[in-house]
Amino acid sequence: xxxSETPLLDELEKGPWPSFVKDLKxxxxxxxxxxxxxxxxxxxxxxxxxxxxxxxxxxxxGYGGGVIGRYSDRPDLFPGVEHCHTMRINMPxxxxxxxxxxxxxxxxxxxxxxxxxxxxGSTGDIILLGTTTNNxxxxxxxLSEKGFDMGGSGSALRTPSACxxxxxxxxxxxxxxxxxxxxxxxxxxxxxxxxxxxxxxIKCSACxxxxxxxxxxxxxxxxxxxxxxxQMDPGAVKxxxxxxxxxxxxxxxxxxxxxxxxxxKKELKINNKECSRCMHCxxxxxxxxxxxxxxxxxxxxxxxxxxxxxxxxxWVLIPFLKxxxxxxxxxxxxxxxxxxxxxxxxxxxxxGELIERVGMRVFLxxxxxxxIPQMIRTPRANPYFFWWPEEVPQKPKSA
Amino acid sequence: MPTDIGPPxxxxxxxxxxxxxxxxxxxxxxxxxxxxxxxxxxGDKLYSVRVGGARxxxxxxxxxxxxxxxxxxxxxxxxxxxxxVEFLLDKKDNLEPLLQDLKQRGYPVGGTGHSITSIVHxxxxxxxxxxxxxxxxxxxxxxxxLYDHFIAMKLPGKLRIALACCLNMCGAVHFSDISxxxxxxLPPSLDNERVPKICEVPTTIAACPTLAxxxxxxxxxxxxxxxxxxxxxxxxTLCPALPLMDPEGxxxxxxxxxxxxxxxxxxxxxxLAIPFIPNHPPRWPEVVxxxxxxxxxxxxxxxxxxxxxxxxxxxxWERFFEVTKIPFTxxxxxxxxxxxxxxxxxxxxxxxx
Ligand code: HEM
Ligand code: HEM
Ligand code: SF4
Ligand code: SF4
Ligand code: SF4
Ligand code: SF4
Numbered sequence: 001x002x003x004s005e006t007p008l009l010d011e012l013e014k015g016p017w018p019s020f021v022k023d024l025k026x027x028x029x030x031x032x033x034x035x036x037x038x039x040x041x042x043x044x045x046x047x048x049x050x051x052x053x054x055x056x057x058x059x060x061x062g063y064g065g066g067v068i069g070r071y072s073d074r075p076d077l078f079p080g081v082e083h084c085h086t087m088r089i090n091m092p093x094x095x096x097x098x099x100x101x102x103x104x105x106x107x108x109x110x111x112x113x114x115x116x117x118x119x120x121g122s123t124g125d126i127i128l129l130g131t132t133t134n135n136x137x138x139x140x141x142x143l144s145e146k147g148f149d150m151g152g153s154g155s156a157l158r159t160p161s162a163c164x165x166x167x168x169x170x171x172x173x174x175x176x177x178x179x180x181x182x183x184x185x186x187x188x189x190x191x192x193x194x195x196x197x198x199x200x201x202i203k204c205s206a207c208x209x210x211x212x213x214x215x216x217x218x219x220x221x222x223x224x225x226x227x228x229x230x231q232m233d234p235g236a237v238k239x240x241x242x243x244x245x246x247x248x249x250x251x252x253x254x255x256x257x258x259x260x261x262x263x264x265k266k267e268l269k270i271n272n273k274e275c276s277r278c279m280h281c282x283x284x285x286x287x288x289x290x291x292x293x294x295x296x297x298x299x300x301x302x303x304x305x306x307x308x309x310x311x312x313x314x315w316v317l318i319p320f321l322k323x324x325x326x327x328x329x330x331x332x333x334x335x336x337x338x339x340x341x342x343x344x345x346x347x348x349x350x351x352g353e354l355i356e357r358v359g360m361r362v363f364l365x366x367x368x369x370x371x372i373p374q375m376i377r378t379p380r381a382n383p384y385f386f387w388w389p390e391e392v393p394q395k396p397k398s399a
Numbered sequence: 400m401p402t403d404i405g406p407p408x409x410x411x412x413x414x415x416x417x418x419x420x421x422x423x424x425x426x427x428x429x430x431x432x433x434x435x436x437x438x439x440x441x442g443d444k445l446y447s448v449r450v451g452g453a454r455x456x457x458x459x460x461x462x463x464x465x466x467x468x469x470x471x472x473x474x475x476x477x478x479x480x481x482x483x484v485e486f487l488l489d490k491k492d493n494l495e496p497l498l499q500d501l502k503q504r505g506y507p508v509g510g511t512g513h514s515i516t517s518i519v520h521x522x523x524x525x526x527x528x529x530x531x532x533x534x535x536x537x538x539x540x541x542x543x544x545l546y547d548h549f550i551a552m553k554l555p556g557k558l559r560i561a562l563a564c565c566l567n568m569c570g571a572v573h574f575s576d577i578s579x580x581x582x583x584x585l586p587p588s589l590d591n592e593r594v595p596k597i598c599e600v601p602t603t604i605a606a607c608p609t610l611a612x613x614x615x616x617x618x619x620x621x622x623x624x625x626x627x628x629x630x631x632x633x634x635x636t637l638c639p640a641l642p643l644m645d646p647e648g649x650x651x652x653x654x655x656x657x658x659x660x661x662x663x664x665x666x667x668x669x670x671l672a673i674p675f676i677p678n679h680p681p682r683w684p685e686v687v688x689x690x691x692x693x694x695x696x697x698x699x700x701x702x703x704x705x706x707x708x709x710x711x712x713x714x715x716w717e718r719f720f721e722v723t724k725i726p727f728t729x730x731x732x733x734x735x736x737x738x739x740x741x742x743x744x745x746x747x748x749x750x751x752x
Contacts, residue, residue, distance in 0.1 A: 008681040012536060015543030016507065020455040020535040027457035034457070037525070044524035044533065045680040048646035052528040054639035062402050070526060086526065090405060095478040096412040099465035102476075106458035115458045119478055122519060122570040129455070129526060141400040147407045163480065166422035167413060168437055168445065175422065177409055188403040208661035208746045212480045215666050215746070216574040216659050223746050253704060255663050255747065276747035280662040280704075287426040298746045305568035307633050308608050310735060313574065313666050319748060347602060374748040 006038055008045040027115035033130050034114045036080030040072060051078075058085055058133050060140045063192045066150030067136060083132040084114070088125035088151035089143060090159050093181040094167055095120065104146050112139035122217070123201065124161030125151035149188075155348075156194035160184050162204040163211040171282065172206035173224030173295040174323035180204045182327055187334070196338065197345030197354075201303075207291060208279045214303070214314070219351050220334060221300040221314040222323070226292035229272040230281070236288035238266045250281050296322045299330065301337070302352025312352045317367075319374045333367070340366050361386070414475035416445050416489040432552050433508035434494070446488040448497055451507040451517050451542070451549055454482040455525065455535050463504070471497040481517045481559075483510050507549055513556055515548035515694070518579075519571040520562040529632050530564035531581030531649040532678050538562055540682045541579070541690050548694070555701035555710070558694065559658075566631055574657035576707035577693055578669045579686065583630035585648035586611075587641035591620030598638035606637045608735070650677045651686050655693060655719075656708030665745030667708050670716075672723070674730035689725075696723045 004010050012021045024041075027034035040051050056069025068086040075082035092101070105126065109115065114130030121127045126148075131139060140150065151159035160183055163169070165176035183202060184191070190200075203214035206224035214221035240246065246268065251259045258274035259281065261267070270281075272292075282289045299321055300314035321329055337351060340363075345354045355363045364371055365388075410418065420439035427437045435447040453460075464484055468476040471493045477485045488494060501508055510516035518541065521527070523534030541560065548554065561571035562579040572578035594600065600621060604612045611627035612634060614620075620640075630648075635641045653676070657669030672693065676685045693707075700722060701710035711719045720727045 011681040012539050015539070016505075016546045017539055017542035017549075018451060018453040018506065019539060020453040021539075023453060023455065023457040023460050026459050041524055041533075045536070048649065048678045048680060049644050050524045050528060050530050052526065054528050054635075054642075070528070084526070091478075092407050092412045093409040094412075095480075096409055096417075097476055097478075098412050099468050099474040099476070101407065101412060102461055102465050106461050110458050117456055117458065117461070118454055118482075119452065119456055119461065119484075120454075120482065122521070144400045144402065144404060147404065149402070149404045149406060161480075164477075166424075167417050168424065168447070170424040170426055170437070172422065181406065181409055185405040188405055192403060210659045210661065210666075210746075213571060213574065213659040217571065225746060227750065249703060253663055276661075278661045278663060278665075278747055283662055284704075286428075300746065305573060306566055307631070307636075308606070311568070311573040311668060313668065313745075316746070316748065319750065347605070374750075377745075 006042040009038065009042050024116065030110065031113075031115045032080040033084065034080075034116055036072075036078040037084065037114060037116065037130060040074065040078045040081055043074070043077070052084075056085070058136060060137050060150065063150055064194045065153040065156050065192060068153060070130075081130070084130045085133065085136065087113075087128040087131065087136065087139065088121060088123075088153055088159065089128060090149050090151040090184065091120055091124055091126050091161075093162055093184070094164055094177045095124070096167065105143070105148065108139060108142045108146070111142075121151075123151070123158050125159045150192065152191045152199075154194035155196045155198050156192070156200070157187050157190040158199055158201045159191070160202040160204070161212055163206055165204075165206040169206065170286065171209065171224075171279070171291055173226055173291050174206055174297055176204040176206035176222075176224065178325065179222065179323055179327055179330075182325065183331065183334075186331060190338070196342055198348045198350050200338070200341075200351065202334070204297075208277060209283065215300055216303050216313050218303050218314065219301065220337070221303055222297045222330065223300065224291075224295065224323070225277050225298050225320065226295045227320055228292035228294040230270055230275065230292060231290040232268065232270070233288050234267065237268045237285065240285050240288055241266050244284065250284055253280055254278075255280070296320050299333070302350075302355060304350045304352050308348070309353050309356065312356075314352075316375050317369065319372070336367055359386075412475070414445075414473065414487050414489065416443055417487065419443065420445070429512050429552070432514060432550055433511055434498075435511060443489070444491065446491060446494050448486045448488070448494070448501070448508060449479065449510045450484045450486065450501060451510060452478075452482055452484050453535070453539070454517070454520065467497070467500060467504075470500070479510075481510070481519055483517050507546065509550040512552040513554045513558075514550075514552045515545050515554070515558045515560060517549075518542060518560045518562055519575070521564050521569045523564045527564065529567065529636060529644075531583050531632075531644065532564050532651050533680065534562055534564045536681055537579060537651070537683045537686055540684075540687050544687045544691055545694065554694075554698055556704050556706045558697070558707065560690070567636070572654065573668055574659050574666060575669055576655065576657065577690055578654035578657065579690070580652045580654060581649065582652045582675065583632055583643050583645065583649050584675065585643060585645050586623055586625045586628040586630060587632075587635055587643040589621070589623055590640040591615060591618040593640035594618070594620035594638065598640055603634050603638040603641070606633045608633065646678070650675050651683070652676070653686075653689055653693070656711050658706050658708055661746050663704070664706075664709050664712070665747050671731050672719075672725055674728060693723055
């Protein structure tokens with residue numbers, strides 16, 4: 001038997017977890033590009049270093065983003081990956097598919113690309129991994145004929161994504177899928193044509209469990225919540241009492257200690273005024289407890305990864321906003337934020353970093369939003385604060 | 400060709416049982432690891448079977464998913480926010496045959512409840528030019544080792560693992576229970592012949608978080624103050640003449656204690672646990688051991704429902720380093736400051752006024 005060209009990677013075909021090496025080999029049976037992708041990866045495993053050249057600006061007509069250009073730094077050894085660009089295709093909201101739609105994408109990608117994909121990129125897109133510059137336009141043309149459009153990249157609105165929401169979750173406090181789908185369609189211009197200081201991401205989770213991690217992975221994080229009382233079915237609570245130690249697992253883990261449990265009467269009480277809607281009790285007793293009826297979302301701003309000034313988790317901007325079609329208030333807010341950021345942001349400055357630089361007070365004033373204690377964990381501890389000129393009696397100007 | 404059409408209408412992708420009961424779900428149960436049952440107000444029952452995937456998959460793999468979905472699910476399926484596949488059934492009779500079929504094909508069913516679900520990860524040596532490690536390889540190696548935690552629900556709480564191959568952190572590493580992060584340890588090698596030709600000098604200078612880069616009047620390129628450089632690689636992202644990948648210098652750091660959900664405690668960043676482990680492809684044995692050790696210490700020490708960060712918060716970091724036997728170093732002590740932590744980075748608050 002001939003010796004394998006990829007002894008190191010072959011090791012990763014073993015073991016119980018699905019192996020990407022098997023998939024690379026499967027694609028490699030049809031496509032020279034995937035064969036060379038595997039061979040180049042073997043070299044990286046041997047040398048413990050990557051073999052992709054820096055960047056590369058390629059795309060399709062009419063759009064400024066959506067394609068990540070890639071070139072091998074060893075085209076002499078791996079001619080199949082001399083060009084090896086990624087196309088980001090906007091997934092259907094919630095990542096629901098018919099097999100017909102998936103087969104369509106596969107057929108088009110087999111025709112123009114490497115046959116390798118990511119299902120999905122962390123922002124949410126379908127990642128079509130590896131094609132040549134010449135194939136980008138015809139591939140995109142066929143995809144768009146079949147109803148698929150490019151996702152975002154560069155200094156633009158990136159592909160928005162949502163948790164599974166009302167499609168399959170009893171806790172959804174608004175329609176996260178409809179909201180994201182609507183927002184994505186409304187802002188196609190901002191998504192396809194980069195024109196901002198840097199990237200901007202929007203994510204919708206329909207309750208504070210935050211299953212798309214909106215608070216940490218989006219500049220604008222829209223997290224479902226409610227304003228009235230947790231809905232309770234006392235009979236169902238009693239049923240849980242046998243299976244669950246309600247005192248220890250629910251009441252004592254409530255972060256605001258606003259619940260009480262009467263073991264004799266099997267009665268649970270919630271002081272809803274003190275509840276911070278963390279979801280813990282609802283998570284543990286889904287048959288007995290549910291979010292309230294007056295539902296909406298908390299809007300948070302600023303989430304991002306460490307580059308440049310350190311990682312940020314989004315913070316509260318609007319405690320409660322109704323999320324109803326056509327989502328005008330949130331769209332107006334987004335437009336206002338983008339205008340201000342566009343005007344004031346430095347090159348490659350995320351909106352969270354801009355707010356940190358100029359101060360929340362300036363941002364809130366620009367947005368016309370009133371400061372409230374829900375925005376902070378704690379008031380400032382240093383005395384270096386500013387006054388607006390109109391708040392202070394001005395000294396007469398000397399003549 | 401049409402442009403600006405956006406994603407296809409997701410309604411056209413919903414199984415009829417979901418379209419019918421959209422927004423009308425009453426409760427759910429985890430029937431067994433990897434199998435959820437959602438019950439609608441009208442009594443309809445939806446069964447979801449969650450299957451771990453490699454994320455980096457070929458078209459024939461997707462066609463195989465399609466075959467399965469056509470055989471058992473009327474041609475409907477979905478993917479999750481952690482790159483798992485979910486087969487959606489409205490007929491309970493199909494559940495056992497589907498599970499049998501998946502078993503035969505060797506697909507892992509799990510990732511629900513208090514388990515370790517799929518690892519959110521990035522491009523690595525497969526496709527990016529700035530990685531300090533690979534993504535797909537370490538993920539496969541770690542999941543092979545932790546496989547039993549994917550197919551069972553025997554941990555105190557949910558345990559999310561994420562990997563990024565450089566500190567751009569494309570994905571979830573800054574807020575996961577355990578994070579695997581590629582890092583460099585050597586400053587960029589500077590090619591001032593090329594810098595003025597292929598890089599925009601002011602943006603390159605502005606790319607540095609520690610202000611280590613200055614213009615170099617002589618060459619019209621830049622100077623790097625190596626004592627200030629912490630090898631983040633952001634200048635290379637902007638300027639191809641500043642490469643910093645190095646087989647000996649590059650490796651993996653491990654972070655712990657992050658979370659995004661608001662349940663009990665609010666969202667939290669992952670914090671540094673292990674500053675450096677060398678890259679040892681193809682199986683990264685030291686990384687696998689380190690992750691496994693942390694998982695085992697957590698499984699032993701944490702109380703029911705406690706996430707990694709909550710457990711550490713209760714016992715204290717000094718005890719965490721003691722029980723995991725991870726050496727504490729000067730690298731663990733932060734020397735890069737941010738004042739923003741007085742903002743409320745959580746959806747927890749009370750309505751007032
Ligand atoms: C240099 C080449 C880079 C490559 C090949 C790359 C690749 C990717 C890919 C494929 C995704 C998933 C995209 C999607 O689903 O649409 C992604 C997401 C992401 N990228 Fe990058 N990236 C690069 C540079 C950067 C830089 C410079 C930063 C930050 C300064 C960055 C931060 C992120 C973050 C935070 C996400 C995840 C966002 C989320 O969780 O939704 N990336 N990247
Ligand atoms: C009705 C109950 C729930 C539904 C339908 C639901 C739905 C989902 C789905 C479909 C995913 C992707 C899962 C995967 O890829 O493996 C997910 C992820 C997640 N869920 Fe849930 N979930 C529920 C309960 C919870 C609970 C109780 C928590 C927290 C205590 C939670 C927090 C999260 C988080 C943090 C993620 C990961 C997000 C990410 O990193 O991508 N979810 N959820
Ligand atoms: S974020 Fe909330 S509503 Fe959305 S899927 Fe998760 S648990 Fe359900
Ligand atoms: S949602 Fe959280 S804060 Fe509110 S009662 Fe339940 S456990 Fe307590
Ligand atoms: S984490 Fe870094 S190396 Fe990995 S894909 Fe993102 S930018 Fe590239
Ligand atoms: S690697 Fe990072 S810290 Fe070092 S010079 Fe470049 S930008 Fe600055």
